Amino acid sequence: MLRIQNFIDGAYADSASGRRFDKFSPVDNSLIASVTEAGAPEVDAAVAAARRALAGEWGRLSVPERADLLHGVADEITRRMEDFVAAEMADTGQPRHVMTHAFIPRGAANFKVFADVVRNVPTEAFQMATPDGAGAINYALRRPKGVIAVIAPWNAPFMLMTWKVGPALACGNTVVVKPSEETPMTTALLGEVMNAVGVPKGVFNVVHGFGPASAGEMLTRHDGVDAITFTGETGTGTAIMKAAAEGIRDVSFELGGKNAGIVFADCDFDKAVDGIFRSAFLNTGQVCLGTERVYVERPIFERFVAALKAKAEAVRYGRPQDHDSDYGPLISQEHRQKVLSYYRKAVEEGANVVTGGGVPEMPGDLAAGNWVQPTIWTGLPETAAVIQEEIFGPCCHIRPFDSETEAVTLANASRYGLATTIWTTNLGRAHRVAAAIEVGIVWVNSWFLRDLRTAFGGSKRSGIGREGGVHSLEFYTETSNVCIKL
Ligand code: NAD
Numbered sequence: 001m002l003r004i005q006n007f008i009d010g011a012y013a014d015s016a017s018g019r020r021f022d023k024f025s026p027v028d029n030s031l032i033a034s035v036t037e038a039g040a041p042e043v044d045a046a047v048a049a050a051r052r053a054l055a056g057e058w059g060r061l062s063v064p065e066r067a068d069l070l071h072g073v074a075d076e077i078t079r080r081m082e083d084f085v086a087a088e089m090a091d092t093g094q095p096r097h098v099m100t101h102a103f104i105p106r107g108a109a110n111f112k113v114f115a116d117v118v119r120n121v122p123t124e125a126f127q128m129a130t131p132d133g134a135g136a137i138n139y140a141l142r143r144p145k146g147v148i149a150v151i152a153p154w155n156a157p158f159m160l161m162t163w164k165v166g167p168a169l170a171c172g173n174t175v176v177v178k179p180s181e182e183t184p185m186t187t188a189l190l191g192e193v194m195n196a197v198g199v200p201k202g203v204f205n206v207v208h209g210f211g212p213a214s215a216g217e218m219l220t221r222h223d224g225v226d227a228i229t230f231t232g233e234t235g236t237g238t239a240i241m242k243a244a245a246e247g248i249r250d251v252s253f254e255l256g257g258k259n260a261g262i263v264f265a266d267c268d269f270d271k272a273v274d275g276i277f278r279s280a281f282l283n284t285g286q287v288c289l290g291t292e293r294v295y296v297e298r299p300i301f302e303r304f305v306a307a308l309k310a311k312a313e314a315v316r317y318g319r320p321q322d323h324d325s326d327y328g329p330l331i332s333q334e335h336r337q338k339v340l341s342y343y344r345k346a347v348e349e350g351a352n353v354v355t356g357g358g359v360p361e362m363p364g365d366l367a368a369g370n371w372v373q374p375t376i377w378t379g380l381p382e383t384a385a386v387i388q389e390e391i392f393g394p395c396c397h398i399r400p401f402d403s404e405t406e407a408v409t410l411a412n413a414s415r416y417g418l419a420t421t422i423w424t425t426n427l428g429r430a431h432r433v434a435a436a437i438e439v440g441i442v443w444v445n446s447w448f449l450r451d452l453r454t455a456f457g458g459s460k461r462s463g464i465g466r467e468g469g470v471h472s473l474e475f476y477t478e479t480s481n482v483c484i485k486l
Helices: 040-055 063-079 081-092 096-120 157-170 185-197 215-221 234-245 269-285 298-312 333-348 364-368 404-412 427-436 471-476
Strands: 002-004 006-008 011-013 020-024 031-036 125-128 136-144 147-151 174-178 204-206 227-231 250-254 259-263 291-297 352-355 375-378 395-401 419-423 441-444 477-485
Touching (some): 002 185, 006 040, 040 174, 040 204, 040 215, 063 081, 063 157, 081 096, 081 157, 096 471, 147 157, 147 215, 157 185, 157 471, 174 215, 185 204, 269 298, 269 419, 298 352, 333 375, 404 427
Parallel strands (some): 002 031, 174 204, 227 250
Antiparallel strands (some): 020 031
16 A cells, blocks of 8 residues: 655655554545654654755755756656656546646646746836935845745645645745645655755655644644645635734635636527536536536526536546546545535525436445535525535536626625636627626636636635736745835
8 A cells, every 4th residue: 555755855754653544545435545644743844944945055046047947847747747647546536637638737837837937027126216316226126935834725636736836936935735635645746756856855845634733733833934825725724824823924825616607698508508517517526616606697597407417417427547437526525425415405495406416326346435416406595505605516506697787796796706707709798797706717708727827816705815927926925125326
């Protein structure tokens, strides 16, 4: 069985306590790995290694040298693509094509894109007048913030972890990463890549474990950590923000969502059905940007519901390695219980179950896996729990609307503000609705299309700050203004 260790100061090691935890396959709940659980000594050692590295060779590299090294990291990930794909499939149970086409290549791109951003970003400069007529020049210096704690979730583990590690390192910081306890494998593997490429020891460190009273909380409370970047649930964000208040540490938060899809009658119907289908059911609905609330203009409502139902009923369950499979299990038994509790709640609240609502019959070993059916509801009031709360499963509620204003009002009636996808062929309407929606990310006639140079993040309870392109520099660097009197 695979044994997963911490990666501290360039070396893999178990924790001094000898504590370990089990990692089970989402596909059939067989035991697939034993993971060391970091305690206070390992978190201390990782933070200390990261601080030493800041003052060492890493801190003396020029921006182009650092950028070249990070290109090397990306190239090595690409060279070892099969290892990363296999590890992420084992951890998440999600289909191979999702890994090979999206999640792992995006992990490599996260190093290249931010290396290039930092290499090319200009600095600001202002000339100013002074009473003696000689003037002064101001210019901005960007310095790394220091040791960054990266706390990552399990739903697209490698892509979301590198989305933070890439810019943090590009800006000259060092990192201590705490991957999700559900998905330790690809983060563990990245240590091998760092060593192979020659990234100095201590620049990239990994501690494994859980959140409260474990490695996650120890790391976010550690006074050697200068800033915390976190992707995960809004409730966890609240706990981390409290920890960050000690020492006034900066936070960047990418949190939960309860995203709306708005489908106008003038849309390209087939593309809209495909787009909403992907946004509701890709990764078995475990996508922060996923659509759990769908609003469809009344003239096409019935036809739309029928078309989405047909697609949901045609998903092909299976192991990630099966070329035919396009739909995986949920991450854990615990998460399946949560999703199924919402399936029950929807019925209690009076939903019309268009399709799904339960557990599929799976053959052989797969019967023990965390499978649930893709589920569609109609007929609920907007106050229903399954319309207000993030479920993070393969399900959505569809409701008809009669006007653009009503659609915008419905979409905005949420505590969350992460993403919205709008389907229309009316250009003016696309711009109007995009401007009126209170979210960080709006897609028109698309979903999940990402240019990594653009701002990414949520408003309301979906996050704090924006990452992506130059926006990441705001979080991962400190700006000092230098004023020179001439
Ligand atoms: P989670 O909040 O349960 O866990 C995320 C990470 O935080 C894990 O590594 C966990 O061990 C750690 N953690 C938990 N409690 C902690 C604490 N008190 N202190 C420090 N660390 C702690 O989230 P999850 O279940 O892994 O991921 C799913 C959630 O992530 C969903 O809400 C989803 O919407 C959100 N998400 C958001 C984005 C985004 O970009 N906005 C992207 C992906 C996922």
